[in-house]
Amino acid sequence: MRLKGKIAIVTGAGQGIGAATARKFAREGAAVAVCDLNADAVNAVVGACRESRTEAMGVAVDIADRQAVHDMVGQVLERFGRIDILVNNAGITRDARLQKMTPEQFEQVIDVNLRGVFHTTQAVVDCMVEQQAGVILNASSVVGIYGNYGQSNYAASKFGVIGFTKTWSRELGPKGIRVNAVAPGFIDTPILATIPDEVLEKMRSQVPLRRLGQPEEIANIYAFLASDEASYINGAVIEASGGMTL
Numbered sequence: 001m002r003l004k005g006k007i008a009i010v011t012g013a014g015q016g017i018g019a020a021t022a023r024k025f026a027r028e029g030a031a032v033a034v035c036d037l038n039a040d041a042v043n044a045v046v047g048a049c050r051e052s053r054t055e056a057m058g059v060a061v062d063i064a065d066r067q068a069v070h071d072m073v074g075q076v077l078e079r080f081g082r083i084d085i086l087v088n089n090a091g092i093t094r095d096a097r098l099q100k101m102t103p104e105q106f107e108q109v110i111d112v113n114l115r116g117v118f119h120t121t122q123a124v125v126d127c128m129v130e131q132q133a134g135v136i137l138n139a140s141s142v143v144g145i146y147g148n149y150g151q152s153n154y155a156a157s158k159f160g161v162i163g164f165t166k167t168w169s170r171e172l173g174p175k176g177i178r179v180n181a182v183a184p185g186f187i188d189t190p191i192l193a194t195i196p197d198e199v200l201e202k203m204r205s206q207v208p209l210r211r212l213g214q215p216e217e218i219a220n221i222y223a224f225l226a227s228d229e230a231s232y233i234n235g236a237v238i239e240a241s242g243g244m245t246l
């Protein structure tokens, strides 16, 4: 078990990649704090994690709410006493072409994907600095590297996440904390629900592997990066797109 005895917080862990990551971390021996907006989904994933006979706790939290995030981290510290791993996974889309995008759509995405990641990381960082150890993993996207039609807000937020990753890896590396990002291609989760079938089919055909990724395939990368096996990986952006961007 790669993460035996580690304490991990996973945001957006109610479904999709976050849920797969929480379950994978539990199978690898970590105690997991499952955080999400959706309380029912949190409870279900906590139950699934406990099947691996590790401890798990659930917190319903909106990561865009700075105070709520600080309270969540306080609860995790009260329960487990330390935080070894933070996966900043929660993220949303509100797609529209530049000419049609409303300021509300822009703000909602920035509030969650950028401000939320900032709030959550600030809330855990003092604890990791005190421990002189920790791993922070951020969810970027290939869209943050290459852009995408109809996703000005999302692309800017995911490019911003890469900026966070590179900056924090410089600031925190000397304090024993590694910071990395994962940039998935198109992964088969509910976030793709609004995309029409014909567009999904076109996306599939652009991938040399000829399929979308599965959430578990991204969870495996987070588990590796969170583990001591990745001890010299810092400031990296790991692209996992089935070769879509070649």
Ligand code: NAD
Residues within 6 Å of the ligand: 011, 012, 013, 014, 015, 016, 017, 018, 035, 036, 037, 038, 041, 061, 062, 063, 064, 089, 090, 091, 092, 112, 116, 139, 140, 141, 142, 183, 184, 185, 186, 187, 188, 189, 190, 191, 192
């Ligand atoms: P998803 O929509 O399936 O799940 C996201 C989860 O985050 C949901 O459970 C949702 O309730 C939660 N969430 C949303 N806003 C929140 C908030 N303010 N506070 C707390 N929780 C909140 O998404 P997914 O496909 O699993 O994606 C996970 C991450 O990976 C996101 O950051 C996404 O941008 C990124 N990503 C996904 C893909 C993909 O193709 N699925 C590709 C690249 C990057």
